[in-house]
Amino acid sequence: MIECKNLKKVYQNGDVETVALGGVSFSIEKGEFVAIIGPSGSGKSTLMHILGALDTPSEGTYFLDNKEVSSLDDDELSQLRREKIGFVFQSFNLLPRTTVLRNVMLPLLYTDTTEQERSQRAKECLVYAGMEEGKFYNLSNQLSGGQMQRVAIARSLINNPAIILADEPTGNLDTKTSHIVMEAFQELHKKGHTIVLITHEPEIADFAQRIISIRDGFIESDIKKS
């Protein structure tokens, strides 16, 4: 499913070179629930950007669903993100003052689907992500943090993606809500979705089935729970 070989990312800032990733290789199989954990500055966010096709590596190769990603241009990356990747962000990133349903339908804009299909699929995804039906037409800024993240999860599911990438999905939530959201991810995992979770909290990483620790741009450990 995911195949990384010797991924490097170097940021050039004037004369100063910052090495964010020093050469990372691993692979993730279909249906796995992987947590990538590391302190801030470890390079986990850079890794997540590359995995999410939001950025390309300076060196190395990245195959997603047998497709080489590192050489794609901006529009091809957009296409790939739309078809293969569902994002869940720390700060939810919902469109403000817009209904829950329209937020979930956002990735379907400018595709060949009709309005009915879109809202049908959005409703299915919302139910799937555990959202109450009564809130579908609420505005996004009237929701609680936990509800917002459910909407974001529903949005990530709408294109039936190969992987779901969650970047610190519990970073803005209290412990109780965090656990509810993480249980929702475990639920998705049980249904067969591939999930990659980025976090700095070991407690959150524990919900996953496999934990990859990153430190200073290199993999420190890669532990699979039985």
Added chain:
Amino acid sequence: MITTDILKETFWSLSANKVRSGLTILGIVIGIASVITMVSIGQGAQNSIASSIQSIGSNLIIITPGAQRGSTVNAGRGSAQTLTLDDANAIKAEIQSVTAVAPDVSKRYQVTAKGTNTNTQVVGTVPDYLSARNVAIDSGTFVTDQQVKSSAKVAVLGPTARDDLFGVGADPIGQNIRIKNIDFEVIGVAAAKGGSGFANPDDQIYVPLTSAQHFLSGDIFVSTISASAASSSAMISTQQQITDLLLRKHNILDPQAADFSLVNQSDIIATASSITGTFTILLSSIAGISLLVGGIGIMNMMLTTVTERTREIGLRKAVGIKKIYINMQFLAEAVVLTFFGGFVGVILGWAASMAVSNFVPQLQTQISSSSVLLAFGVSAGVGIVFGFYPARRAANLSPMEALRYE
């Protein structure tokens, strides 16, 4: 699907942020409305100055009798009595480019009416005087050809003379005034022209030319002849034709010895055109500054609202929407905002200049289509460029950079 999606997104995006859209539209509305109103006021002022100058009669040629050239003592110009009604009739009959000829007999008299009296200029003249001298009638009628023929004892009062004799704003029509102990019936009041210094055209009384000759001056001569040329370009040739005609009629061979002289208003025309020129510069500056200020306002609004939405653009990119659709949506939003704002701005500007005309009657504002087009064009251009450009820049960022943008 793509077009309807872009239209729907534009509509949703604008209506979901009513305050933001409203403020942007307000900026555009004020920019456009202020340009249109300022220019219309300026143009109205220009027109009102031009018409004030026209009211004197800018194509007017005044023929005055020449000086008495005696053996030893020369009297002043105009002191001789050489012009007659005949001369005036000949000018009117023979010179094509003259539109109106008005001989007059003018002298100051003590005029009385029901216990009041005043000393004022009494002008004996013909109906053509109205068009030659740009006199308008406020109420009643002016002297008619019939009354000139029959030497009727009727009078038309200038507004100042009316105020002095009958009181401010009174209706004197049908009452009698007494000039040189002869009763004249008031048949009309002239409209105010505004004082012009020493010779106030409002402080006059008009009577038929023949009546003035028979009852007041007692001779056949006229004081001056006013001739109105068809256009300002025909002034010089008309003046030459009148000179030739009068020399011939008076049997004078040497033009130097002419017993009359012509005065035209070319000085006034020159002054008028320099005032108009100054006004044109003033107008362009007002329009330019208003456009600049309006344009900067629109630019600010657009730049801030679109920059504020960099995160939204990042999100759209992250979920896989292609750059071109993001660009198209923001372009569509900018077009809708500027056109809607522009439309409202034109209407508001139009209403504002109507209101100015309404509350300040002496200033009739005039909306020029070029100012509407210019204001609309510049605002739309600025709005679209500064609505589209930052959106395009944001869409070119990597989605992560755009998402992290604060």
